[in-house]
Every structure is written in C-alpha cells, then in structure tokens.
Amino acid sequence: MKTVIDDYIREEMFPHMWCPGCGNGIVLGAIIRAIDDLKWDRDKIVMISGIGCSSRITGYVDFCSMNTTHGRAxxxxxxIKMANLDLKVVVVMGDGDCSAIGGNHFIHAARRNIDLTAxxxxxxIYGMTGGQYSPLTPTGxxxxxxxxxxIDQAFDLTSLAMAAGASYVARGTVYHVRQSISLMKKALDKKGFSVVEMISxxxxxxxxxxKMRTxxxxxxxxxxxxxxxxxxENLSVEExxxxxxxxxFLDIDRPEYNERYNEIIKKAQKMGGNE
Incomplete structure (x- = not known):
C-alpha cells in the first residue's frame, strides 16, 4: 500500500544505512509529512546537509539536495537561497555538525535572519565517528x-538561536512525533531563519x-x-x-536578509546613477 513517504523518497537508495532503532528515520518521516501538508512544489525544494549520520537524509529524499562538508551546510x-529566492531551502544537521564545527555559521545565519529552515x-553524541561527546551532550x-x-555544560541550542536573532525557534522529540510535525510546518512556512531542534x-x-541498550x-x-x-515553570532548579x-519558544517577524540585501543593491544603483 502506497503511503505519503513513498511520494518523497528515492527508493533506489533503500534500504537505509542507519543503525537499528536510530531516530533519524522518524525525523525524516516528520519532515516529509510536514512538507506534504504544506503542499510545496518538490521542484522548488532544496535540502542541504553536512557530515554525520543525519546527513544521509539528503540522499533519501526526492528533492534537489546537496551533501556538503562537515559543519558547512x-x-x-x-x-543557494541568495542565488534563487524562489527556492525553499531546508538544512538538516546533527548536533556536532551544527553546534561544534558549524557553530559559528549557525549563529551568523540566525543573526542575518536569512530565509532558511534549520x-x-x-x-x-557523535554517532558516526565513534561516540565522542558533543557540545550538546548533557553534563555527566x-x-x-x-x-x-x-564535565562540560551543554549548549541550550534554542536559547542560542533566539539570542543570535532567529525568527522562529522550537524543540520537538522523536517520541512526540505529531507535535514535531506541527512545529516543523510552522518553521518551514516561516519567513526568516527558523530552527527546530529534534531530540533523538x-x-x-x-x-x-x-546504560540504555535498546x-x-x-x-x-x-x-x-x-x-x-x-x-x-513548576519545576525546581534541581528537578x-x-x-x-x-x-x-519564539515566533516573531523581522526583516529577512535578502530583502535588506536587495534594498542595498537599489541604494547603490541609485547612488551610482544606474537605477
């Protein structure tokens, strides 16, 4: 029986390479269902990933996609967005890919408020390369x-995104799938830099x-x-x-980067007498 998933995946790429029980498949399903609910034109979607277990998502979806270098998605x-403003650009990253080597890019993408969904x-954890701790590994x-x-304090990635200037910020989990699909739909449809962190x-x-074997x-x-x-709000600090x-956590409107960039172009043309 054909499902929503079948309409959006590259069947020739399956079976997938993720480990049994990995949450990446749940996230992939949530992304696809959110996009299907929005009725987006698949030819107008570009999905980008970096390096890591999560990066395989771009190989499985039937969109224009790109697998890039570590931390540089x-x-x-x-x-891509600046070259073609009509495209819907979605970026999928892992915790290490985004917050370690890609951390500087993350805060500046939020600061610019460019129209991307992260x-x-x-x-x-760094799942693909041996289980090293990441900037989002909980203390202890x-x-x-x-x-x-x-012994390190983990980043609160949602607070970081809000402080840096994102327009939409939310967090879901692979357990709370329905809620996560709803959050992704709002993020994808938001103009400006939107972020959904998925606990997986x-x-x-x-x-x-x-000590969790399954x-x-x-x-x-x-x-x-x-x-x-x-x-x-009702929990103590200890709890x-x-x-x-x-x-x-956040849903605000503020000027998007390309809108402001186009204003600069017009201003430069006017100043140069080349309107």
Missing amino acids: LPFATG IIINNM RFGTTAPYGN DCPISFGKMN AVEMLKWIKDIAVSKKAW RKEKFVIGE
Missing part, C-alpha cells in the same frame, strides 16, 4: 571521549555508553526528560536537571 544553503537532530553523561562523564535517540553510540529504552528516557513549557523543554 548553512553557508552552502545561504548561497532542523537539528540532537542525539547528544558518557561518551567514548568522556569515559568518566562529560542513538541506541548504539549514546545508549550503550549510558531504542525502546532510549525513547522512554526521552519521553521522561521532555517537559512542556507549562510543566517546566530541571537533565530535562528539556519542548514546544515553540
């Missing part, structure tokens, strides 16, 4: 490079280092640590440890 996406799959959790526990599971690299265990854990904004707030 946003600069590539920026160039979907960050946060499985709290284990990785192959943190065998005694991570990696049962092979993160799970095995943190995807089911990890999904139950994600369910337990995900808290609505209303419930979050908030290792928990995430999920939902929509």
Whole structure:
C-alpha cells in the first residue's frame, strides 16, 4: 500500500544505512509529512546537509539536495537561497555538525535572519565517528571521549538561536512525533531563519555508553526528560536537571536578509546613477 513517504523518497537508495532503532528515520518521516501538508512544489525544494549520520537524509529524499562538508551546510544553503529566492531551502544537521564545527555559521545565519529552515537532530553524541561527546551532550553523561562523564555544560541550542536573532525557534522529540510535525510546518512556512531542534535517540553510540541498550529504552528516557513549557515553570532548579523543554519558544517577524540585501543593491544603483 502506497503511503505519503513513498511520494518523497528515492527508493533506489533503500534500504537505509542507519543503525537499528536510530531516530533519524522518524525525523525524516516528520519532515516529509510536514512538507506534504504544506503542499510545496518538490521542484522548488532544496535540502542541504553536512557530515554525520543525519546527513544521509539528503540522499533519501526526492528533492534537489546537496551533501556538503562537515559543519558547512548553512553557508552552502545561504548561497543557494541568495542565488534563487524562489527556492525553499531546508538544512538538516546533527548536533556536532551544527553546534561544534558549524557553530559559528549557525549563529551568523540566525543573526542575518536569512530565509532558511534549520532542523537539528540532537542525539547528544557523535554517532558516526565513534561516540565522542558533543557540545550538546548533557553534563555527566558518557561518551567514548568522556569515559568518566562529560564535565562540560551543554549548549541550550534554542536559547542560542533566539539570542543570535532567529525568527522562529522550537524543540520537538522523536517520541512526540505529531507535535514535531506541527512545529516543523510552522518553521518551514516561516519567513526568516527558523530552527527546530529534534531530540533523538542513538541506541548504539549514546545508549550503550549510558546504560540504555535498546531504542525502546532510549525513547522512554526521552519521553521522561521532555517537559512542556507549562510543566517546566513548576519545576525546581534541581528537578530541571537533565530535562528539556519542548514546544515553540519564539515566533516573531523581522526583516529577512535578502530583502535588506536587495534594498542595498537599489541604494547603490541609485547612488551610482544606474537605477
């Protein structure tokens, strides 16, 4: 029986290469369903990724797509959007890809407020390269490079995006799929830089280092640590440890980068007598 998914994937690329229980497939399904609900023209969609487990998504979708270098998905996406304003540009990144080597690009894409949608799959680990801890690994959790526990404070990626200047910011999880699809639809349809962080599971690299041996265990854990904004307000500082707030955090309108850039072009032409 044909499904919505079948209309948007490259069947020749399957079966996929993700590990059993990986949350990337759930995120892929959520993205496709959000795009299908919006009724976008597939020929007008470009999906960009960097390097990592999440980057395979661009190989599986039946859109124009590009797999770029590690941490550089946003600069590539920026160039594509500026070259053709009619395109819907979606960027899929992992937590390390976005917040470590790509962190500088992330904050400046938000600062510019360029019309892109960034979907960050946060499985709290470098899953593809051996299970090293990332800037989003919770304090105290284990990785192959943190065998005694991570002592770093993790980024709050949604707060970082808001402080840097994004127009839309939200967080969902691979457990709360319906909510995540709704958040993605709003992000995709938002003019300006929009961000959806997706808390995901990696049962092979993160799970095995943190006493969660199966995807089911990890999904139950994600369910337990995900808290609505209303419930979050009633938690003490101690109760908030290792928990995430999920939902929509920011939805504002401000000038988009290409709009302002075109104004500069017109101003330069006028000043040069070449209107």
